[in-house]
Amino acid sequence: MNVLSPAEVKLPDGSSTDFANLDIAATAPCLDVVAAAVSDLLPWYGSVHRGAGALARRSTLAYEQARETVAEHLGCGPGDAVVFTRNTTDALNLLAHVLPAGTTVVTFDVEHHANLLPWRSPLRIGVPRSPEQAVAALDETLSALRGPVLVAVTAASNVTGELWPVRELAAVAHRHGARIAVDAAQLAPHSPVDLGALGADYVAVSGHKLYAPFGAGVLAGRADWLDAAPPYLAGGGATAEVAADFAVRWHDGPARHEAGTPNLIGAVALATALRALAGADLHAEHRLVARLRDGIAALPHVEELRLFAADAPRVGIVSFAVPGADPDELSTTLGRDHAIGVRTGLFCAHPLTRRLLREAADRLGATPPGAALRASVGIGTREEHVDRLLAVLQSRA
Known part of the structure; x- marks a missing residue:
């Protein structure tokens, strides 16, 4: 199992090297x-759920088989649904759309915008500094609430890479009669995601995070709220019947929220990726993360961003501050002169990243930079890629 990547990237001096995709x-x-x-399916591409020709039958079968594969790999049970969406953001907006009236949504102030902004007037818990604090804070918050409650949390931070105690948070939520939705966008590429194992009621994932960049995501979980709510999108495919007076009877099940022509290619790509990743050996990735973190810790002018203790478990994401350097200029130099791709910015988690940048700068006795840099590893990353980044950071001392 490999990733598709350019053979080489030209450098300003006329030489070329392989691209270090971090x-x-x-x-x-x-x-x-x-x-x-995807290539095998394209000759058979046709209309899904519409038509009796060979292409339509093959496409419909492939689409529903993809749904079954996703359900299996996400640990869905008989009362769960798998709805194909565009991405995790779309999936969580769908869940926000189907919440029963009066539902209180509880989140932490550390979430990606996809899990902060869709909710109407959420009750936000502050920033915990350990998994134990997160569990205790949720327990205290839920003890004061009545009525339907949804807890919405990340499984792995897209800023720090730290794993959140989802199983423990789910146990607390269920003890108080609440449901829990998990943003698994950053966990799924690095670890199996199973509703039962996590204790989650809903999970949301993105294909483009899962090495399947064809525009599909998934909301998987309990079907009752989904079946009781009006369609997320009104249109063909969601309708079981439209009468002469335009009265509408909507489908139950995933079709209720999948109006329009579905993304067949994206669904098949996502299902194929989940199946392939289920057998992936992640030990090499763990070694790369440790190599990257150790290298950054040895640089006196660079500070890693983190919420929890340094030994907290994490996925292949390391964000860091370089006070005194222009983040955009540094990332441009990395890309142009060294063929290294990193992310610069606040990572669609502005409140959290700004807070961690201030803390990192305080530890270095410096002025906080306006943005952080993030290096992330995965399939296709090599030790040389990590070492190349560390060498450039060392040269900026």
């Missing part, structure tokens, strides 16, 4: 097995 957390490259699955 921006995998933003959008992962395409797996070769995913590209092959």
